[in-house]
Amino acid sequence: xxxxxELFLGGLTRGSIYALIALGYTMVYGIIELINFAHGEIYMIxxxxxxxxxxxxxxxxxxxxxxxxxxxxVAVLYSCAYGYTVEKIAYKPxxxxxxxxxxxxxIGMSLxxxxxxxxxxxxxxxPFPNLIPEFEFMERYAHIIGSTEIVILITTTIVMILLxxxxxxxxxxxxxxxxxxxxxxxxxxxxxxxxxxxxTFIVGSATAAIGGVLIASHVGMINFYVxxxxxxxxxxxxxxxxxxxxPGAVLGSFVLGWTESFATGYVSSDYEDVFAFLFxxxxxxxxxxxxxxxxxxxxx
Amino acid sequence: xxxxxEIKRAVLVSIWFMxxxxxxxxxxxxxxxxxxxxxxKNMVLVGIGSFLLSFVWNYLMKRKxxxxxxxxxxxxxxxxxxxxxxxxxxxxxxxxxxIFGIFTISFPFIFSMYQxxxxxxxxxxxxxxxxxxxxxxxxxxxxxxxxxxxxxxAYAYALLNYHFGLSFWVALPIGGALGAIxxxxxxxxxLRLRGDYLAIVTLGFGEIIRIILENWNxxxxxxxxxxNIPRPPLFGIDLxxxxxxxxxxxxxxxxxxxxxxxxxxxxxxxxxRAWIALREDExxxxxxxxxxxxxxxxxxxxGATWAGMAGVxxxxxxxFVNPASFTIWESIIILCIVVLGGMGSIIGVIAGALVLxxxxxxxxxxxxxxxxxxxxxxxxxxxxxxxGIIPNVRRTYKFKGVKNADKS
Amino acid sequence: xxxVLKVQNLGMNxxxxxxxxxxxxxxxxxxIVALIGPNGAGKTTFFxxxxxxxxxxxxxxxxxxxxxxxxxxxxxxxxxxxxxKGLARTFQNIRLFxxxxxxxxxxxxxxxxxxxxxxxxxxxxxxTIREEKKAVEDSYAILEKIGLAQFVDEFAKNLPxxxxxxxxxxxxxxxxxxxxxxxEPAAGMNPYETRELDELIKxxxxxxxxxxxLIEHDMKxxxxxxxRIFVVDYGKKIAQGTPEEIRNNPVVIKAYLGEEIDA
Ligand SMILES: Nc1ncnc2c1ncn2[C@@H]1O[C@H](COP(=O)(O)OP(=O)(O)O)[C@@H](O)[C@H]1O
Ligand SMILES: [Mg+2]
Numbered sequence: 001x002x003x004x005x006e007l008f009l010g011g012l013t014r015g016s017i018y019a020l021i022a023l024g025y026t027m028v029y030g031i032i033e034l035i036n037f038a039h040g041e042i043y044m045i046x047x048x049x050x051x052x053x054x055x056x057x058x059x060x061x062x063x064x065x066x067x068x069x070x071x072x073x074v075a076v077l078y079s080c081a082y083g084y085t086v087e088k089i090a091y092k093p094x095x096x097x098x099x100x101x102x103x104x105x106x107i108g109m110s111l112x113x114x115x116x117x118x119x120x121x122x123x124x125x126x127p128f129p130n131l132i133p134e135f136e137f138m139e140r141y142a143h144i145i146g147s148t149e150i151v152i153l154i155t156t157t158i159v160m161i162l163l164x165x166x167x168x169x170x171x172x173x174x175x176x177x178x179x180x181x182x183x184x185x186x187x188x189x190x191x192x193x194x195x196x197x198x199x200t201f202i203v204g205s206a207t208a209a210i211g212g213v214l215i216a217s218h219v220g221m222i223n224f225y226v227x228x229x230x231x232x233x234x235x236x237x238x239x240x241x242x243x244x245x246x247p248g249a250v251l252g253s254f255v256l257g258w259t260e261s262f263a264t265g266y267v268s269s270d271y272e273d274v275f276a277f278l279f280x281x282x283x284x285x286x287x288x289x290x291x292x293x294x295x296x297x298x299x300x
Numbered sequence: 301x302x303x304x305x306e307i308k309r310a311v312l313v314s315i316w317f318m319x320x321x322x323x324x325x326x327x328x329x330x331x332x333x334x335x336x337x338x339x340x341k342n343m344v345l346v347g348i349g350s351f352l353l354s355f356v357w358n359y360l361m362k363r364k365x366x367x368x369x370x371x372x373x374x375x376x377x378x379x380x381x382x383x384x385x386x387x388x389x390x391x392x393x394x395x396x397x398x399i400f401g402i403f404t405i406s407f408p409f410i411f412s413m414y415q416x417x418x419x420x421x422x423x424x425x426x427x428x429x430x431x432x433x434x435x436x437x438x439x440x441x442x443x444x445x446x447x448x449x450x451x452x453x454a455y456a457y458a459l460l461n462y463h464f465g466l467s468f469w470v471a472l473p474i475g476g477a478l479g480a481i482x483x484x485x486x487x488x489x490x491l492r493l494r495g496d497y498l499a500i501v502t503l504g505f506g507e508i509i510r511i512i513l514e515n516w517n518x519x520x521x522x523x524x525x526x527x528n529i530p531r532p533p534l535f536g537i538d539l540x541x542x543x544x545x546x547x548x549x550x551x552x553x554x555x556x557x558x559x560x561x562x563x564x565x566x567x568x569x570x571x572x573r574a575w576i577a578l579r580e581d582e583x584x585x586x587x588x589x590x591x592x593x594x595x596x597x598x599x600x601x602x603g604a605t606w607a608g609m610a611g612v613x614x615x616x617x618x619x620f621v622n623p624a625s626f627t628i629w630e631s632i633i634i635l636c637i638v639v640l641g642g643m644g645s646i647i648g649v650i651a652g653a654l655v656l657x658x659x660x661x662x663x664x665x666x667x668x669x670x671x672x673x674x675x676x677x678x679x680x681x682x683x684x685x686x687x688g689i690i691p692n693v694r695r696t697y698k699f700k701g702v703k704n705a706d707k708s
Numbered sequence: 709x710x711x712v713l714k715v716q717n718l719g720m721n722x723x724x725x726x727x728x729x730x731x732x733x734x735x736x737x738x739x740i741v742a743l744i745g746p747n748g749a750g751k752t753t754f755f756x757x758x759x760x761x762x763x764x765x766x767x768x769x770x771x772x773x774x775x776x777x778x779x780x781x782x783x784x785x786x787x788x789x790x791x792x793k794g795l796a797r798t799f800q801n802i803r804l805f806x807x808x809x810x811x812x813x814x815x816x817x818x819x820x821x822x823x824x825x826x827x828x829x830x831x832x833x834x835x836t837i838r839e840e841k842k843a844v845e846d847s848y849a850i851l852e853k854i855g856l857a858q859f860v861d862e863f864a865k866n867l868p869x870x871x872x873x874x875x876x877x878x879x880x881x882x883x884x885x886x887x888x889x890x891x892e893p894a895a896g897m898n899p900y901e902t903r904e905l906d907e908l909i910k911x912x913x914x915x916x917x918x919x920x921x922l923i924e925h926d927m928k929x930x931x932x933x934x935x936r937i938f939v940v941d942y943g944k945k946i947a948q949g950t951p952e953e954i955r956n957n958p959v960v961i962k963a964y965l966g967e968e969i970d971a
Contacts, residue, residue: 035496048324055329056336074323081320090679093361097686099495100442104639107632108678115672120324120342127331232503232628239500270515277504281489284501288492562830569829569840570822573808577816580805587759587799589791589820589883598826 006144007265008258013149013218015257016156020211021234022241022249023163024083024204030180030244031200033099037106038086039208040231041113044224046079046209047216048117051128058129068131068217076209082113083205084198092194110228117224125223128216152214159207160250167246172199180244233276240280242293251291255279310354317350318343360684404553408546416549420617422657423552424610429637429649430559431606436635437644437692438567439599440579442499444631445486445506449479449604451513451626453611458526458621459519468532472612479608483601491593494582506631513623525622529615548617555613559606560646566602567644575599576644640681642688651689709736711772712887712919713758713795714779718767720750720757720943727753729943731767735887740913740920742930744954745940746963751923752800754940755889759797760787771795774886792820796885798876800892800923806865810856813864813875814847817882847882854878854908870901874908881912888912890922894929902929909933931955939963 021043028036050071057067090109094102135147167173179186179196187193215230216222233256241252256276263275283291325342329335408416428450435443453475460466460474490501513520520526531544532551566572574595577585586592615621633656641652659677663670681689713735720728727750735741743751757764763784770779773794782790796817805813822843828836851857854874859867864875873893880888890909894902906929912918924930930937930951937954939947941963947954954960 029496033496035499045324051331052323052327052329055331055334056327058334059336078320078323085316085320090683093364093683094686097682098643100436100639100643101682101686103442104636105679105682107636108675108680108682111671111675112679113675115669115675117324119668119672120321121328126329129331236500236504239497243496271511274508274511277501277508280504281501284493284497285489288494288497290497565832566826566829569832569836570819570824570843571826571829573812573816574819576808576812577805577819580807581803583761583787584799584803584805585816586787587761587791587797587803588816588879589788590816591786591788602826 002144007261009145011258011261013152014261015254016152017211017215018234018237018256019250019253020156020159020207021230022238022253024208025235025238026243026246026249027200027204031197034091034102038109038113040227041110042079042083042205043208043212043230044227045082046075047212047222049078050075050213051126051222054129064131072213075213076206079205079209080202083201087198087201114224125221127221130217130220132217148218152218155214159210176200236276236280239290240283242290245292248290248292306358310351313354314347314351318347321346364684408549413542413545416545418661420549420552422654423556424614425637425657426556426650426653427559427606427610428634429653430563431603432634433638433649435599435603436638438572439575441599442495443502444499445502446607446634447626447630448506448509449482449607450611451509452478452482453608454615454621455520457612457615458529461529462526468616472609475608475612476605479604480601483604484597487597487600491596503628506628510623510626523623525620527620529619531619532616552613563646571598636678640688642691645690645692648688648690712737714770716768718757719765720753720762721765727943731945733938735919735921737919738913738917739935740933742934742937743921743923744930744937749940750943751940752891755797755891759795760785760790791883794886796880796883797889798880798891798893802872802876804864804872804875808864809861810859810864810875811847813879814850814882815843817879818843818847821884850878850881870897885918887919892923892925894924894926902926906932
């Protein structure tokens, strides 16, 4: 039973990380129908920036919690800046181009950013210090769940709540929802669509950066390629839940996290990804638009 | 004339990029030894570079917008793309074709074996590109797992040869057929999916095949792969490596010509038109009496056939296969060939394959930077020429008694 | 009179919304029938249900092909099969194949009357060549009849709006239907184009012997063309009859209150 619980919570942790990345995919897709292939790289850049900040601060001898907070804030800021810039360079000029062209542009961006970090930094795996403290009260449960996992779960929950508030109750959130339903109409009622798209990229990048910092502390190392792999997984999660739907992305991420965790725990970690993808296919066969996806509302 | 405004803009852009690249370009950390290295020089370089590039970018953007305006104003007659003008002019393109043919045939004798090997690789990608072009370019089905069929072909030859000693020429059609079967196998579950859902499922399919090849040691010999695959035999003569490379080169030329022939015939046929209609509007396509499921399955299986055959040639060329040759990046590169070349356009796809495969090869001198350059090329090409290098032109027909506006 | 289409108790639910409710309708051979009603009444949904795009929730759809005396029930039959059986339609929001030429658009209509498969296309044997040549000629002939011959090699997306609507009709005609379903064919046309359309539709009925069921808001056109009219509102049939009867029907006038009926 403990083993099951461990796998369950492990899946939950994984799922929440995927969710933080998947949100960016799904929000961008909801608004401009683009698979933002470079999104995983934004997450990677967030983690790298955090590592750089932490290394510099360590030299200055700062305490762990303060470092973590500062590194997190800087990582979020920089990821947002990258997300914003990538959109302006690689996607904005392609608003009216065939959709595949924008996809190829995104792939190019992804390659560019990977190699940019590879060349400017290193191709090796770098150790990422775990700055999340071990809580004493957690010791009793240490065989089931660690402190880092708890922090990940709590942070994810907070981010989700903030995001929900942003989208449901703020002006920009309303504008985002309107734009995702009908871009032309949104323009007609005076919404600045370009601004909405920029904000979407910024918000998505911010959550990805938080995910990046958390998973890097959890796993303990990063390199230039971690973004691509995590990105693909998160994208699978977004599709699983129904791309374009925010609750869908979260649900899809948990489902994916659990699938992987249980497949690894009970079968073999070699085939973890095979199970993940087979599960995806299975769900899409029965629900072609994903678990919470709206089926084509396209009126004929 | 460069205006003050533009300079101001360029300065802002340059400041922005200096800020943006600051942590990654300037600071380099070594967390193990707690060393931090500051590279202020890079910041200056980024500043100057982005300042200058900002002008280039603006200039290109303006040109692109000007092009759009011309099209809208109906002035496009005068700006018929050069490529299309050449292709439409018999006096130009027939001699060009002859020269190109002679060049192609004498290539192994003019250039070194190294060059020939690179060219064989490029030709394999031409074939892969033309095959994927059926699926993505014509039928509009976004397939991100195309490499799986390539792997199926390569492993088919490797394994059939290992266990049963089958020769290249027997394996070639088998590889194609297996590709087709796998194409249908993938096609069935994804029939109902649209657009990007299809993309992710095909991506998953490609990964599943690769992971199985990597882990199922008894079947595929795992990550270490299969070595000593024979090169294609020529009437039982044992060719030297050099001779064999030349021979494979000619085999690839023949296969490419065959592929072009088939794809060309298909795209102006009843089946090809159905693919394009499916790409353009799925619902209207069905309402016009086209069987959607069947049309999709033919596209998948025909596309996969070429990948299967290309896989067999690949195994014969490298004499070694392992799962590392069939990662998702391979699928992505093939997709880039199709879109960058010009979706649905045969010449475009050929051009795309040659550009994308040969450029990195000849950029080996700058080996570190070539993937960076590759990424940049993709973005820049798409931003400034979203239709690809040589966009597709539809066939036109001539009729008696009608004055046909000559658009060639 | 001999029926070509008979719809009984047709119902369609979208989740909680009942878009069609207990609808009866029939079309006879060589007849032009109009289906009218306010926006959102369920007219397009009715077309979608009989052409197989949505399977109806309840009711029956029967067709009577030429030379067939037995009714053929087509509920839930796939759209392409429905077209093969001889029903062809146009769409309210134009759905041409924008990046194909006008001729190719019509040739797609010929698809289900042709046979060449993949092998045929590759080998290009004599029968394939002959079939292909005939398809080009037939398609061209249809374009001439519809008055689009001057646009043959133009991309469909580059045609003027009115011509696009006519091309939809040409494409549907190419499938050799016995019943043509037109969804708001005059929408967006100017009075001159509408008059041409009026003649074209009559010509299709008279010369080709094709029955026509059309959805239209232009009452002048409806009154001039139709042999009979069905009126729906909120998915229910509220009236049926000759143009004369419909014009004076108080229920219809009430449903259209605010919308003008003049003819
Ligand atoms: N695919 C669909 N899903 C949900 N509701 C639909 C769908 N298609 C049509 N409807 C609804 O059915 C009703 C009838 O629509 P429609 O048939 O398009 O009306 P009309 O063509 O008479 O203007 C409308 O309320 C519309 O919103
Ligand atoms: Mg309607």
